[in-house]
Amino acid sequence: MNDSLEHEARLRGTAVEIAGVARRFGSAAALDGVSLSVRSGEFVALLGPSGSGKTTLLRILGGLDHADAGSVMIGGRDVVGVPARDRGIGFVFQNYALFRHMDVFANVAFGLRVRKRGRPSAAEIAARVRKLLALVQIPELERRYPDQISGGQRQRVALARALAIEPSLLLLDEPFGALDAQVRKELRLWLRGLQEEVGITTILVTHDQDEAMEVADRVAVMRAGRIAQFDTPEVLLDRPADAFVAGFLGESNRLGCEVRGGMAHFAEGVLPPLAVQAPEGPGLAFIRPHELVAQARADGRFSVRAVRPAGPGTRLVVSGAGGSFDAVPAPDAPLPRRGDACALEAVGVRIFPDRD
Amino acid sequence: MTIGPAARDPAVARWAAGTLAVLLLTMFVALPLAAVFTEALRRGWGTVMEAYADPDAKAAIWLTLLVAAIAVPVNTLGGIAAAWCVAKYEFRGKRLLVALIELPFSVSPVISGMVFVLVFGAQGWLGPWLQAHDVQIVFALPGLVLATVFVTFPFVARTLIPLMQEQGRAEEEAAATLGASGWQSFRLVTLPNVKWALLSGVLLCNARAMGEFGAVSVVSGHIRGETNTMPLHVEILYNEYQFAAAFAVAALLALLALVTLCAKTVLERISGRRGEIA
Numbered sequence: 001m002n003d004s005l006e007h008e009a010r011l012r013g014t015a016v017e018i019a020g021v022a023r024r025f026g027s028a029a030a031l032d033g034v035s036l037s038v039r040s041g042e043f044v045a046l047l048g049p050s051g052s053g054k055t056t057l058l059r060i061l062g063g064l065d066h067a068d069a070g071s072v073m074i075g076g077r078d079v080v081g082v083p084a085r086d087r088g089i090g091f092v093f094q095n096y097a098l099f100r101h102m103d104v105f106a107n108v109a110f111g112l113r114v115r116k117r118g119r120p121s122a123a124e125i126a127a128r129v130r131k132l133l134a135l136v137q138i139p140e141l142e143r144r145y146p147d148q149i150s151g152g153q154r155q156r157v158a159l160a161r162a163l164a165i166e167p168s169l170l171l172l173d174e175p176f177g178a179l180d181a182q183v184r185k186e187l188r189l190w191l192r193g194l195q196e197e198v199g200i201t202t203i204l205v206t207h208d209q210d211e212a213m214e215v216a217d218r219v220a221v222m223r224a225g226r227i228a229q230f231d232t233p234e235v236l237l238d239r240p241a242d243a244f245v246a247g248f249l250g251e252s253n254r255l256g257c258e259v260r261g262g263m264a265h266f267a268e269g270v271l272p273p274l275a276v277q278a279p280e281g282p283g284l285a286f287i288r289p290h291e292l293v294a295q296a297r298a299d300g301r302f303s304v305r306a307v308r309p310a311g312p313g314t315r316l317v318v319s320g321a322g323g324s325f326d327a328v329p330a331p332d333a334p335l336p337r338r339g340d341a342c343a344l345e346a347v348g349v350r351i352f353p354d355r356d
Numbered sequence: 357m358t359i360g361p362a363a364r365d366p367a368v369a370r371w372a373a374g375t376l377a378v379l380l381l382t383m384f385v386a387l388p389l390a391a392v393f394t395e396a397l398r399r400g401w402g403t404v405m406e407a408y409a410d411p412d413a414k415a416a417i418w419l420t421l422l423v424a425a426i427a428v429p430v431n432t433l434g435g436i437a438a439a440w441c442v443a444k445y446e447f448r449g450k451r452l453l454v455a456l457i458e459l460p461f462s463v464s465p466v467i468s469g470m471v472f473v474l475v476f477g478a479q480g481w482l483g484p485w486l487q488a489h490d491v492q493i494v495f496a497l498p499g500l501v502l503a504t505v506f507v508t509f510p511f512v513a514r515t516l517i518p519l520m521q522e523q524g525r526a527e528e529e530a531a532a533t534l535g536a537s538g539w540q541s542f543r544l545v546t547l548p549n550v551k552w553a554l555l556s557g558v559l560l561c562n563a564r565a566m567g568e569f570g571a572v573s574v575v576s577g578h579i580r581g582e583t584n585t586m587p588l589h590v591e592i593l594y595n596e597y598q599f600a601a602a603f604a605v606a607a608l609l610a611l612l613a614l615v616t617l618c619a620k621t622v623l624e625r626i627s628g629r630r631g632e633i634a
Contacts, residue, residue, distance in 0.1 A: 064529050084532040091533040097526035101548045111534035114544070165534055 013041040013201035014075030014168040016061065021070030023056055030056040032225035033070070043195055043202045045212035048222030049248070054205045055094075055173055057222075061203065062091045062171050075168055090162030090170040090200075094177060096154045098146040104157050105142045108132055111165035132160040135194070152183045159191070163198070170195070172204040176211060188215050209249055213237075221245050243352035246286040253292055253325045255285040257351065264351055270322035271346050278351035289326035291348035294318050296329075296336045300343035304336045318342060389610060396607035399600050407604035415581040416589035416605070419500070423572075423585060424565040427504040431561050434505075435512025436554070440546070442513075443520030444528070457513045460506055468506050469574025472499060495577030500585065503571040508561045515557030519550050556620050563616040567609060 016038040023031040031053045038044050046054040059065040061072065063084030072079050079087060099107050108129045112120055120128065133139045136156040141149055146157070155175060162170060175191070176184040192215045195202050206212050212219045213233040220230040221244075229241040240246035247254060256267045259280050263273045266285070294302065294316050302320035309315075314335060316327045327344060329336055336342055396404055407413055438457055442450060460468065474480050476493040486493060493499045527549065531541040547554075569587040576583040584592065586609050593602035 062533055064532070084529070085535045085537060087533070088535070089533060091530070093526055093530060095526065097530040099527055099530070099545055099549075110531070110536070110544070114531070114534065114536040114540045116537075161530075161534065 013199055015040040016075075016169065016201065016203070017071075017073040018057070018061075019071045019073075021057065021060060021067045021072060023053075023060065023065065023068050029225050031060075031067070034222075034225070034227055035070075036220055036227060036230060038201060038203060040201055041199050043192065043215065043217045044204070045216035045219045046203065046205045046222055047209060047212040047219050048207065050207060051224075052222040053225040054207075054222050058171050058173055058203065058205045061169075062089050063087045064091075088165060088167055090165065090167035092155075092158045092162050092170070092172040092175050094174045096146075096158040098154055098157055098161070100146050103143050103145050104133070104138070104149070105129055107146070107157055108160045108164050110161065128164065129160075132164055135163070136160045151179050152187060155179065155187060159194075163200075168201065170200050170202045172202065174205055174207070176206075176208075184211070191215065213249075221248060223248075240286075240350060243284050243286070243354075246350050246352065251289055251326060252286040253289070253327075255287065255322070256354065257283050257285045259283050259351060264349065266322070268322050270320075271344055274346055274349060276349060276351050279353050282354040283351040284354045285346075286350045286352075287346050287348065289315060290328050291346055292325060292327040293330050293345050293347060294327045294336065294342040295345065296333060296340050297343045298341055300341040302342050302344055304338055304340045304342055307336065307338055318344065389614075392603060392606050392610050395599070395603035398603075403600045404604040404607070407601035408608070410601065412581045412584065413589060413601070413605055416584045416586050417608070419497075419582075419584065420566050420586040422497070423500050423504050424562055426501050427508060427565045428558060428562045430501075430505050431509050431565075432512055432554075432558050434509060435516060435557065435561075436547075438513040439516035439520055440542075442517050443523075444525050454517075457510055457517075460508070461510050465503075465507050465568065465570030465572075466574055469503050469571035472502055472506075472571075472575050476502075494575050495579065495583060497583070499575035500572055500583065503575045504565050504568055507568050507571045508564045511561035511564065512554065512557040515553050515560070516550055519553045520546075523549055552623050552626060556623050559616045559620045559623070563613050566612055 016036070018034060018036040021031055021034045022029065034053070034057060036044075036057075046057060048054050056065060060067050061074070063079065063082060063086075067080065074087070074089070084091075099110065102110070109125050112125045112128065130139065130142075133142060136159055138149075138153055138156050138160075141153060141157070146154055149157070158175075172191075176188055179187065188211055204212070204216065213236075216233070218230060218232055219236055221228045221236065223244050229236060229245045236245060237250055240249065246252060255270060257264045258267075259265075259276065259278045259282075261280075262275060262277070264276045264278065264283065264285060265273050290313075294304065302318040302325075304316055305319050305324065306317040307314060308317075314329055316329055316336065318325055318327050325344065408417070438453070441447075442454055442457070473494050475482055476486060476499065477483055478487065478494075480494075491498075493502070527545050528541050531545045536544065566585075567587060568585075569591075572585055573588055573591075576585070576588055578584060578588060578592065580592070586605055590602050590606045590609065593599075593605065
């Protein structure tokens with residue numbers, strides 16, 4: 001490839017087009033016709049429960065696994081049949097997979113040293129490694145071995161090593177999975193900043209929805225080898241495409257209901273009937289805690305079981321016929337106390353046909 | 357690691373186990389070893405040197421070193437290849453391969469020797485063809501090497517497989533995404549990760565290659581000065597009541613084994629420090 005072209009593609013990051021990708025392991029389908037299109041420079045998260053196929057998809061993109069069917073285009077190039085070593089994609093592994101017998105410097109320099117054509121001189125390699133270590137803010141760890149540094153530092157080394165080959169696409173497999181909560185929060189914001197600075201197309205695999213929502217431009221929610229929905233975090237939360245996405249993302253009260261004549265009738269009359277736009281028939285209703293308002297009323301059918309301050313507001317757990325629900329107290333009313341009777345009213349709801 | 361008082365065994369049990377171990381080691385390892393060296397040196401250094409100067413003894417020492425020098429590299433390469441396949445890839449017949457790797461440990465060496473005679477001997481399956489082409493395998497160097505390779509094959513593979521399995525494929529995959537070829541990945545990542553274990557396996561393989569008796573005895577034909585290795589030479593001397601000479605050669609053989617074991621212990625210390633085995 002032409003050098004200046006390569007450089008330009010690198011700056012913008014490359015686009016990724018996945019169409020109809022399928023992969024089976026024995027009789028189990030890990031991926032079942034996945035299509036996804038990622039814009040250049042975008043930060044995308046693949047989010048799903050374990051076994052949903054997200055890591056398999058990432059490995060196929062990286063050339064570490066192959067698709068049984070479908071096509072994968074990276075930067076306009078069909079990469080099916082291109083081995084991992086010729087793809088020039090940065091890959092950060094779940095447990096970092098640092099070379100244990102090499103120090104940090106040698107780890108980062110590896111991708112440059114194994115180059116057959118156009119290998120930089122030793123001085124150039126040293127300069128680039130130092131620049132990368134400065135970028136990931138661990139210049140002082142150059143001579144340490146992987147077993148002598150912390151998890152968060154290993155993560156940074158893995159990132160610097162992946163970036164050393166100047167990839168146009170960066171793939172991260174559960175990059176924060178092995179870190180404790182505090183470090184994880186700090187690192188993911190830092191990663192997002194770094195990604196914007198470098199301008200590289202990035203795809204991250206995670207099972208942590210907070211992580212996905214916080215860091216990604218768009219999130220692909222995966223379930224059983226398919227993409228359930230691919231959109232921005234806002235849309236995913238406000239307009240989930242199906243019951244799985246609605247239940248998987250954020251907190252929700254889940255209620256069985258029956259939709260008749262444009263009204264949702266809840267099982268056992270837990271809530272008053274509600275006007276909804278949903279297909280007629282049995283349905284599953286998802287009501288977020290902030291959409292479920294508890295009104296203190298002596299004749300209410302529910303009682304408050306727990307009161308918990310939550311940020312600016314208060315969260316309640318109420319129970320009664322039909323189970324136990326997360327709700328908020330009615331505004332402009334005195335705060336209910338544990339044991340108070342109350343009634344519930346839903347101010348928002350998403351209903352999906354109940355297929356099961 | 358410190359062990360809490362609750363997890364500690366009673367003092368009596370520890371003392372008894374320790375005593376038993378020391379007793380057994382003394383009786384069955386240290387004592388015989390000491391006996392070999394004492395017997396050898398009983399009549400002074402002169403007799404020992406005389407025993408080594410004997411042309412047949414010289415030939416036996418030379419042959420032993422030669423056989424080990426061929427068999428150990430062959431088994432090092434073969435062991436690495438076998439361990440690589442078993443530890444890093446999933447394939448049909450993997451269990452069978454593992455069983456085959458361990459076969460030389462479970463089969464009596466005499467039987468392995470007889471198998472080679474059966475296949476390559478004058479009356480064996482390939483005997484007529486070999487004779488027609490004037491190739492001598494049994495009762496010659498090739499037979500000794502074959503038998504030794506067979507008997508010592510598991511050492512390198514068995515040392516490497518658990519370590520390679522534990523290390524997994526992640527580092528090789530990382531190397532691939534960074535642009536390394538298969539050979540670069542093997543040379544720069546796989547091999548350095550197991551180098552201490554590999555050396556320790558090679559040393560064990562070497563110790564056994566030089567000491568092997570059963571299989572070699574069957575294929576050797578005991579031609580003095582030609583196909584007698586050191587262990588076989590010791591036996592002949594002993595049977596001929598040349599005890600001093602027999603013990604002198606035996607002592608040399610034991611010394612080689614001891615040096616090997618010491619080297620192995622030193623290696624394990626180094627590798628423990630570098631965290632390869634941990």
